[in-house]
Amino acid sequence: MPEGLEAEIWRRACERLVGRTLCDVWVDERVADDGFVDATTGRSVESIRRRGKIVLIDTDGPSIGLHFGMTGRVEVDGHAPIDRLEYASGADRSEWDRLRISTQPAVGTGPALRMNDPRRLGRVTLDPDTSRLGPDAGTVTAVELGAAFEGRRAAVKTLLLDQAVVAGLGNLCADEILFWSGISPHRHVDSLTADDTDTMARTCRERLASMLAAGGSTTGTLEPGLRSGGALCPLDSAPLARSTIGGRTAVWCPVHQR
DNA sequence: CGGCATGTTTCGCC
């Protein structure tokens, strides 16, 4: 699940931690920065932010960075804002827990913040470096997108997934943006017109807002059920195409995406 | 068993 939209859903859930003190911190040391427990225990939570796909929990000490990899998810006060992970195990085993933090005051039993990640590609960091992230996909402007593409030649799909170009897009949202922009994922950015980048930036803002309201990156028109093969384009009923671009599977409509 | 999965980093090759 974890694209920028899921990070935003979890950021909102984490806001209820503001004002509390972190009193009991446990972390899987294989996914955390050295000294994480000592640096965070006893700190109080001041604010929650998000940059791209990273949730930042600001304390009166360091900021905690949560990155979710492919299968990470979060529970706050025992509540999971997103309970079913696409392309991940439906199980929820405690041995896959990577972070557990109890707070004072506590709400209910169990940890106030819990991150569970079967595949262990997620990371828990101290003061994560977000300086290389591009503009957020949810608010990106045509000017910003044009500037980010300047001097680049790679396939547009590859650049949309590059967090230094635009921050927050994952494989599903990138395909969704291209689908509604009418642009093939194979197009190289040096062939895009000003109209193309304008359409893409506007589509980013509109579709991401709509998908966030609907529940995240699986709620697009190009929903996961259409990605397996043999599905038809919801716009013109042409068979959808699949190919590998930038190491990821792209799904698109060869008829209306050019 | 082989292949694939909402992600990032690293390593060579231009």
Add this chain to the structure above:
DNA sequence: AGGCGAAACATGCC
């Protein structure tokens, strides 16, 4: 020098 593609990482599921 820096962009680019493939491989690596780690684990579960179909």
